[in-house]
Amino acid sequence: MTIRTLGRVAAFALxxxxxxxxxxxxxxxxxxNNRGIFERxxxxxxxxxxxxxxxxxxxxxxxxxxxxxxxxxAGAPFTYPQxxxxxxxxxxxxxxxxxxxxxxxxxxxxxxRVTPAAPYLNNxxxxxxxxxxxxxxxxxxLSTYERLATFFxxxxxxxxxxxxxxxxxxxxxxxxxxxxxxxxxxxxxxxxDSLPPLPVVQQNYARFLDSLVVLGTKAVLFTxxxxxxxxxxxxxxxxWCLGTGNCPGIPRQFPANVTVANxxxxxxxxxxxxxxxxxxxxxxxxxxxxxxxxxxxxxxTLDCAVDAQAVQPDELAAIKxxxxxxxxxxxxxxxxxxxxxxxxxxxxxxxxxxxxVPPFPDLSQVPTGGSVGFGLYFSLDGFHPASPTHxxxxxxxxxxxxxxxxxxxxxxxx
Amino acid sequence: MRRFPxxxxxxxxxxxxxxxxxxxxxxxxxxxxxxxxxxxxxAGVANPCRDGSAIFxxxxxxxxxxxxxxxxxxxxxxxxxxxxxxxxxxxxxLEERAQAVPTAFYGRRFGxxxxxxxxxxxxxxxxxxxxxxxxxxxxxxxxxxxxFNISPxxxxxxxxxxxxxxxxxxxxxxxxxxxxxxxxxxxxxxxATWGQLGVAAGTDFADVGxxxxxxxxxxxxxxxxxxxxGVRLGGRYxxxxxxxxxxxxxxxxxxPTGLVLTAxxxxxxxxxxxxxxxxxxxxxxxxxxxxxxxATSFSIPDEFVVGLSIALGPRGxxxxxxxxxxxxxxxxxxxTFERLPAQLGTRPANWFRQDAARFGAEYRVLDAVTARxxxxxxxxxNPDESVDxxxxxxxxxxxxxxxxxxxxxxxxVDLGWQHVQQGDRAGRVAPGSNTGLYEWQDNRFxxxxxFAF
Numbered sequence: 133m134t135i136r137t138l139g140r141v142a143a144f145a146l147x148x149x150x151x152x153x154x155x156x157x158x159x160x161x162x163x164x165n166n167r168g169i170f171e172r173x174x175x176x177x178x179x180x181x182x183x184x185x186x187x188x189x190x191x192x193x194x195x196x197x198x199x200x201x202x203x204x205x206a207g208a209p210f211t212y213p214q215x216x217x218x219x220x221x222x223x224x225x226x227x228x229x230x231x232x233x234x235x236x237x238x239x240x241x242x243x244x245r246v247t248p249a250a251p252y253l254n255n256x257x258x259x260x261x262x263x264x265x266x267x268x269x270x271x272x273x274l275s276t277y278e279r280l281a282t283f284f285x286x287x288x289x290x291x292x293x294x295x296x297x298x299x300x301x302x303x304x305x306x307x308x309x310x311x312x313x314x315x316x317x318x319x320x321x322x323x324x325d326s327l328p329p330l331p332v333v334q335q336n337y338a339r340f341l342d343s344l345v346v347l348g349t350k351a352v353l354f355t356x357x358x359x360x361x362x363x364x365x366x367x368x369x370x371x372w373c374l375g376t377g378n379c380p381g382i383p384r385q386f387p388a389n390v391t392v393a394n395x396x397x398x399x400x401x402x403x404x405x406x407x408x409x410x411x412x413x414x415x416x417x418x419x420x421x422x423x424x425x426x427x428x429x430x431x432x433t434l435d436c437a438v439d440a441q442a443v444q445p446d447e448l449a450a451i452k453x454x455x456x457x458x459x460x461x462x463x464x465x466x467x468x469x470x471x472x473x474x475x476x477x478x479x480x481x482x483x484x485x486x487x488x489v490p491p492f493p494d495l496s497q498v499p500t501g502g503s504v505g506f507g508l509y510f511s512l513d514g515f516h517p518a519s520p521t522h523x524x525x526x527x528x529x530x531x532x533x534x535x536x537x538x539x540x541x542x543x544x545x546x
Numbered sequence: 547m548r549r550f551p552x553x554x555x556x557x558x559x560x561x562x563x564x565x566x567x568x569x570x571x572x573x574x575x576x577x578x579x580x581x582x583x584x585x586x587x588x589a590g591v592a593n594p595c596r597d598g599s600a601i602f603x604x605x606x607x608x609x610x611x612x613x614x615x616x617x618x619x620x621x622x623x624x625x626x627x628x629x630x631x632x633x634x635x636x637x638x639x640l641e642e643r644a645q646a647v648p649t650a651f652y653g654r655r656f657g658x659x660x661x662x663x664x665x666x667x668x669x670x671x672x673x674x675x676x677x678x679x680x681x682x683x684x685x686x687x688x689x690x691x692x693x694f695n696i697s698p699x700x701x702x703x704x705x706x707x708x709x710x711x712x713x714x715x716x717x718x719x720x721x722x723x724x725x726x727x728x729x730x731x732x733x734x735x736x737x738a739t740w741g742q743l744g745v746a747a748g749t750d751f752a753d754v755g756x757x758x759x760x761x762x763x764x765x766x767x768x769x770x771x772x773x774x775x776g777v778r779l780g781g782r783y784x785x786x787x788x789x790x791x792x793x794x795x796x797x798x799x800x801x802p803t804g805l806v807l808t809a810x811x812x813x814x815x816x817x818x819x820x821x822x823x824x825x826x827x828x829x830x831x832x833x834x835x836x837x838x839x840x841a842t843s844f845s846i847p848d849e850f851v852v853g854l855s856i857a858l859g860p861r862g863x864x865x866x867x868x869x870x871x872x873x874x875x876x877x878x879x880x881x882t883f884e885r886l887p888a889q890l891g892t893r894p895a896n897w898f899r900q901d902a903a904r905f906g907a908e909y910r911v912l913d914a915v916t917a918r919x920x921x922x923x924x925x926x927x928n929p930d931e932s933v934d935x936x937x938x939x940x941x942x943x944x945x946x947x948x949x950x951x952x953x954x955x956x957x958x959v960d961l962g963w964q965h966v967q968q969g970d971r972a973g974r975v976a977p978g979s980n981t982g983l984y985e986w987q988d989n990r991f992x993x994x995x996x997f998a999f
Contacts, residue, residue, distance in 0.1 A: 154940075154941060154969045155969045155970040156940070156969065156970055156971055156972040156983065157970075157972065157983070159632075160632030160633055160981075161632075161633070163632070163634075163635045168635070171634070171635040172634050172635060172636070209633055209634070213744065216742070242812065244738055244742040244743065244812070245741060245742045245743070245744055246742075247730070247731075247739055247741040247742050248730075248731070248741065248747060249730055249741050249746065249747040250747060251681070251747045251748050251976065252633065252634050253746065269805070269806035269808065269818075278808050278809045278810050278817065279808060279809065279810030279811055279812075281808040282743060282744045282807055282808045282810075282811045283743065283744035284744060285744065285746075286730070286740075286743070286744040286745035286746040286749065286805060287744070287745060287803070287805030287806050287807060287808070287821055288746065288804075288805060292804075293746070296746075298636060300635075
């Protein structure tokens, strides 16, 4: 009887007293948001993912990178390798004079990282990162932004950094440096030797995606952009029209000491000319015009047949074919693993076709000490997207993610 | 016929509990020094178990012995715990290993007014072991403070219904601590840390281990009063011990980073230069990261407990007690290293005092079998800013069940089980703010073999 009584008391009392051990909570992001897909969102990619603009990167531009917008839309926590001070290097404020944010001198091109660093990095974008370097600490060949790999990954291989982050969702924005390396080659635009061997690229890309599958990561992949879609390049025809005044409705606009050879003309104007299939970097064409326009007024001749001045038709065709092959591979790899795909090429082509990316740089501000402009959507280096484009890229990413994974991320908007 | 199955049961359980188990493990404070005491959720200050554990719970209780008792026991702890980051959702589990803690007591009554005994047990044992990829490894991933008490004890009965007890606590403290060092926090050059050069936060490059021991003395005084038959009041006070360990040894071992500098690095070194060889000179004798001396100090608090027991006829009793442990004396457990930077050893605690309420009951359901049960509630001791990997304690409940089996006229076997459940506790894995939740629970099993002769 007594035991039964004790048992009854215990049966009632134990659940009550058990409730005395209260659970605490910690304020934090809602990681269960969107079925937990964005619990650990990690972005890997190139300077575009990292947030490089106007030939430089700092805390401000890092916050304007598209992964940041995607994370905000998802309500996901997002940390990045925050750069200190003016940047590393500081972005250009004038692409004619070379002046950078905070007048950062050329011999001190980096203000290092902010410390203490975030214990967990969501943005693993590295300027200059190529697919073939995903499993290496040292770029091959050394890229312009090689040192940023140390600042962003701290001597780790990209794959090691990804594995340490154990992402639940990734954006994989790779391929730009493979396809832009050749046309951007400063001494020989279009140098096909700058195109990394596709088999190596494909092997590393597939190996990297296999790692994501092992981690159980969901992913959205980006295709590589066609270089003709960025305002860093204008066609030889555009230069010819502006430099000769021979195109209907387009008066001559270049100084008298600037000559544009008929090798830049369209085939419809000069038989045999292939100016429509030639890309001239602004750093060669516009820079020559600016030198001719200011003391000591050095005459400049643009000859599209000169390999050192332009991307030649055969080179452009090879680069475009490379882009098509690489993108087909990326799409196939995504389909094989159930990943979504953002057509980056389509984003840039759409901007160009709708006139939001000018066919020729805007030189109107240069006489008053301003910069060469590339429109609202590209920064002062002519090939890195400006903030509005990052928003467009973010919305494209969100659209694919929502469609592919059934999430309901709101769009970022302009 | 009925005793053979009981013996078989006892024998089987005893063999199972005494089987070898891994000794390096983790646990938390372990106070229940016998299976009988565990079965009552630790309640016993007014009427200790007759297995000699009165030396711990209330030395005055030695006067309850009929003659002599020698008991040996073993308690298994199998805690499970985790830390889940609310920032990343990443969870880290405590290393899952069981821990066996032995105890031994001997008590003897000399006539009607004097008894004495000696006990070997562990009244305090704080031990945690996290995996080496645990986010909090730069604070601590393995820690252990435990003391083995050897307690010679006497009890006297100066008047009918009044017994007094006192004991000396010779406490042998052992101390272990392991942590990793984060390269990002150390200088790469006079002008910049490795973190400023991009080395990721949480890059292990050295493992620090600190070990040592110390012997301290303390005492216990206690009393039991029985104002009316079947009703007993008990109280015990155990003194504080300030532990100063000045002769600790710290071993520092490199942990390969595998990092490689890229070209254009601010150190001006060629691209492809591995970082590990650059660090190697720092581990040479006499350098910052070489083996060195260390010291620590902390206080094990005094505690005071009072309780009541009421007999339920000749076969049972209920017990209740309240205990205050002055953990506010545990202000810090800083480690001072001979050469490592001071901030590595800074460990503020600033704990609160702890109150505990314990309730137990036992009833002899058969002539040879006593059933026991109990519940205890213990308040947490950590303030919000010191809930860290060392001891992330929260308010907790303890549920206990057990059996006492008289296997023969000489041998009493007690078996106990206790489930410890604590609420999730917000805590931290690095200096700053609380960034996750510590969860913890424990299932404990104990067996005690008491020989009365």
